[in-house]
Amino acid sequence: MTNKYIFGPVPSRRLGRSLGVDIIPSKICTLDCVYCEVGKTTELTCARESWFSTDDIIDEFSREYEKVKDNIDVVTITGSGEPTLNRNLAEIARRIKEVSSHPIAILTNSTTLTNKEVQNALMLFDIVVPSLDAATDGAFQAVNLPAPELDIVEINKALAEFTHIFTGKIYLEVLLVKDINDSKEEMSAIADVIKRCRYDMVQVNTVFRPPAYSGTKGLNEEELIDAFLYFKSFGINVEPVGNFVKSLGGTTDENLPERVSALLRMRPCTVNDICAVFGSDEAKTAAVTDSMVKDGLIEEKIFKGQKFYFGRR
Numbered sequence: 001m002t003n004k005y006i007f008g009p010v011p012s013r014r015l016g017r018s019l020g021v022d023i024i025p026s027k028i029c030t031l032d033c034v035y036c037e038v039g040k041t042t043e044l045t046c047a048r049e050s051w052f053s054t055d056d057i058i059d060e061f062s063r064e065y066e067k068v069k070d071n072i073d074v075v076t077i078t079g080s081g082e083p084t085l086n087r088n089l090a091e092i093a094r095r096i097k098e099v100s101s102h103p104i105a106i107l108t109n110s111t112t113l114t115n116k117e118v119q120n121a122l123m124l125f126d127i128v129v130p131s132l133d134a135a136t137d138g139a140f141q142a143v144n145l146p147a148p149e150l151d152i153v154e155i156n157k158a159l160a161e162f163t164h165i166f167t168g169k170i171y172l173e174v175l176l177v178k179d180i181n182d183s184k185e186e187m188s189a190i191a192d193v194i195k196r197c198r199y200d201m202v203q204v205n206t207v208f209r210p211p212a213y214s215g216t217k218g219l220n221e222e223e224l225i226d227a228f229l230y231f232k233s234f235g236i237n238v239e240p241v242g243n244f245v246k247s248l249g250g251t252t253d254e255n256l257p258e259r260v261s262a263l264l265r266m267r268p269c270t271v272n273d274i275c276a277v278f279g280s281d282e283a284k285t286a287a288v289t290d291s292m293v294k295d296g297l298i299e300e301k302i303f304k305g306q307k308f309y310f311g312r313r
């Protein structure tokens with residue numbers, strides 16, 4: 001029998017093995033993001049509706065959950081659109097929790113957080129993953145092509161407020177699109193919003209899969225590292241992204257020289273930059289760079305009073 005609502009388990013780096021519950025028909029959303037992997041939005045709306053019977057969703061969920069429950073870490077409500085548009089969200093979450101003993105997560109584009117009913121429904125979750133792609137109307141319009149009534153300033157205000165009321169985990173997601181929301185000005189405005197939020201981790205992401213709008217481009221690895229370090233410079237707890245940085249998990253004292261070499265081939269870095277990327281100890285990292293300079297593996301140069309290390313290509 002083909003499933004209508006349940007998919008997976010799918011691996012998610014942040015959430016682990018996740019059993020997905022899709023509660024929105026394709027493709028109804030409050031946004032029409034240029035980078036959307038699901039395709040263009042066919043119904044751009046902020047109206048909350050109940051498209052499906054909760055009983056049907058829960059019947060299918062109970063059946064599939066029983067098969068995979070020993071093999072998953074989390075149940076994730078998502079959708080081929082914005083899941084909080086489902087008016088039965090609270091009831092669905094409550095009933096999933098009656099069946100499941102796993103944490104329950106939801107991915108949301110944050111636009112409906114201005115609605116108290118949505119905030120109340122989200123309180124039932126253990127993990128909320130809200131998107132934050134823009135802090136100015138210009139970037140919001142260009143990246144997210146929103147429903148006309150949406151106001152990014154109000155949305156971000158509601159997002160910040162919600163994060164302080166919600167007691168579960170918050171993983172904020174910022175998706176950067178080349179030449180649209182990746183300027184220092186926009187990233188700095190996004191960083192200001194993040195600083196007003198309570199969160200556990202911020203993931204800075206880019207376009208890795210075919211986007212809804214052709215011509216939409218992602219950042220390359222070097223630009224992603226720059227963005228990552230830029231957010232770090234505001235004291236924000238950012239998670240590494242991108243193929244290069246993703247592969248950096250498990251950096252140890254032993255493989256640090258090799259990782260530093262790979263990083264410096266892409267961009268010059270200070271010791272602090274290197275520590276920010278790898279989470280390495282400052283003294284150990286400085287010892288590694290000193291020894292690599294001595295061995296002629298990397299070079300050092302002083303620029304604007306700071307010591308930068310350069311890799312050999």
Ligand code: SF4
Pocket residue numbers: 029030031032033035036037038041079080081082109
């Ligand atoms: S919010 Fe999500 S589903 Fe909606 S258009 Fe953007 S990426 Fe696609």
